[in-house]
Amino acid sequence: MGSKGTKQVTGKERVSYVLYFLGQNIFYLLTYMYMNTYFTDIGIPTVAVGVIVLIVKIWDAVNDPIFGGIVDKVHFKSGKFVPWLRIAVYVILISNILLFSIPLNVSTGVKITWAIVAYCIWSIGYTMNDVPIFGLITTITDDQNERTSLNASGRVAALIAALAVSIIIPIFRNALGGWTITVIVLSVIGVLLMFPIGFTAKERVKQPEAQESVSFKEMLKYLVSNKFLFIFYVAFMISGALNVGSSWGLYIARYCVGNEAIMSITSILGILPSIIIGMFVPKICRKFDKFKVYYVGTIATVILYVIRWIVGFENLPAYLAMAVLSAIPLGLTSILTYMFTPDCAEYGHYKTGKNCPGITFATQTFFAKLQSAVLSAVAAFALGLTGFVEGETSVQAEGFANSLWNVSCILPIIGFVIAIIILHFYKLNDHDVMLMTKVNNGEMSREEAEAQIINKY
Numbered sequence: 451m452g453s454k455g456t457k458q459v460t461g462k463e464r465v466s467y468v469l470y471f472l473g474q475n476i477f478y479l480l481t482y483m484y485m486n487t488y489f490t491d492i493g494i495p496t497v498a499v500g501v502i503v504l505i506v507k508i509w510d511a512v513n514d515p516i517f518g519g520i521v522d523k524v525h526f527k528s529g530k531f532v533p534w535l536r537i538a539v540y541v542i543l544i545s546n547i548l549l550f551s552i553p554l555n556v557s558t559g560v561k562i563t564w565a566i567v568a569y570c571i572w573s574i575g576y577t578m579n580d581v582p583i584f585g586l587i588t589t590i591t592d593d594q595n596e597r598t599s600l601n602a603s604g605r606v607a608a609l610i611a612a613l614a615v616s617i618i619i620p621i622f623r624n625a626l627g628g629w630t631i632t633v634i635v636l637s638v639i640g641v642l643l644m645f646p647i648g649f650t651a652k653e654r655v656k657q658p659e660a661q662e663s664v665s666f667k668e669m670l671k672y673l674v675s676n677k678f679l680f681i682f683y684v685a686f687m688i689s690g691a692l693n694v695g696s697s698w699g700l701y702i703a704r705y706c707v708g709n710e711a712i713m714s715i716t717s718i719l720g721i722l723p724s725i726i727i728g729m730f731v732p733k734i735c736r737k738f739d740k741f742k743v744y745y746v747g748t749i750a751t752v753i754l755y756v757i758r759w760i761v762g763f764e765n766l767p768a769y770l771a772m773a774v775l776s777a778i779p780l781g782l783t784s785i786l787t788y789m790f791t792p793d794c795a796e797y798g799h800y801k802t803g804k805n806c807p808g809i810t811f812a813t814q815t816f817f818a819k820l821q822s823a824v825l826s827a828v829a830a831f832a833l834g835l836t837g838f839v840e841g842e843t844s845v846q847a848e849g850f851a852n853s854l855w856n857v858s859c860i861l862p863i864i865g866f867v868i869a870i871i872i873l874h875f876y877k878l879n880d881h882d883v884m885l886m887t888k889v890n891n892g893e894m895s896r897e898e899a900e901a902q903i904i905n906k907y
Contacts, residue, residue, distance in 0.1 A: 504823055
């Protein structure tokens, strides 16, 4: 097992895996892209939105390592990760609908309370879906090429979901009857797409029994020792947390361009090139080390964001052209992002002797959600500082469009530059991870691996 060219994943598993990410990201993108807009549209003040999102999403992030520990300790007869996926789809369906069904004819205090409770339930449901699906890749195959291919397919599916949600909300939301009806339709579609993986996936890679004895103290020790996991995801968190433009899509379309439906056009133009590039990522990664590709892609993103900022939004063709160009390297890095977690899982196993994929992938989810928490809070507070007036039909002050545009460009540039500096300290490469995997699987001795490993760990 694990040799080059090995095919362990069946066609049904691959299709179900891709469909799962398509469905899961419908739920994620509804909150990531539109929750702040929904809250302000129904009259919740921007400061309150920032506080709500920050508190709830920090809890959302904190419960991931806890759940990851549970996953590593609890063993169902039918598998390590699949049983959780079968249960969690129902929780995310109900909680997502509750989150976008806040009554309009109640006080602001009731709206805020409803938002907090519904979002807390949503966070639990999403964690129950997110941690197992990323951990599943370590139990359905131990072949590096298959893992890379599956991860790339999952990221392409996420981009397709982003494209669908970005089109449906701006164009069809009002026609379907508003936020709640639209979210119900999308939530049902999302669950139907996520459902098959629970019945097609086969967890064929056996996990060591030693995982059952991992204590909380040992979990912390494992996480501290897995330095590259933290280096990568701290950079990931900072770059994403300052990318406020990603959650201001409707605001920019409404107030800068003057047409909410333009968001659908920019989404199509921005996401389609990324989907095309995503199809070639496995081939690219077979020729070049994927971290080098990721690093160069991040540098290119900074350069194009600066040009996009200078070009501005007044000239629509130029605005749309830069939406396409700046999205290409960003789309490439977004597809590559979660490919580094399996590498870090293998490094952690190699370094500590303990195989804890649940903790590793829960850490990934922790940082992803912490990023989302900080981003939503920063976006809400920054929106308030620009003088934004709540309410979908409210009139904004003169000069608001320029302020919105400047902040939406400058903050992401700062975030990506900081990420580039941090990523300089990430040293894992594909060659060394392959050797670590062989040691972890008992196919090679540590001494043999150490003689061939490029970097010092």
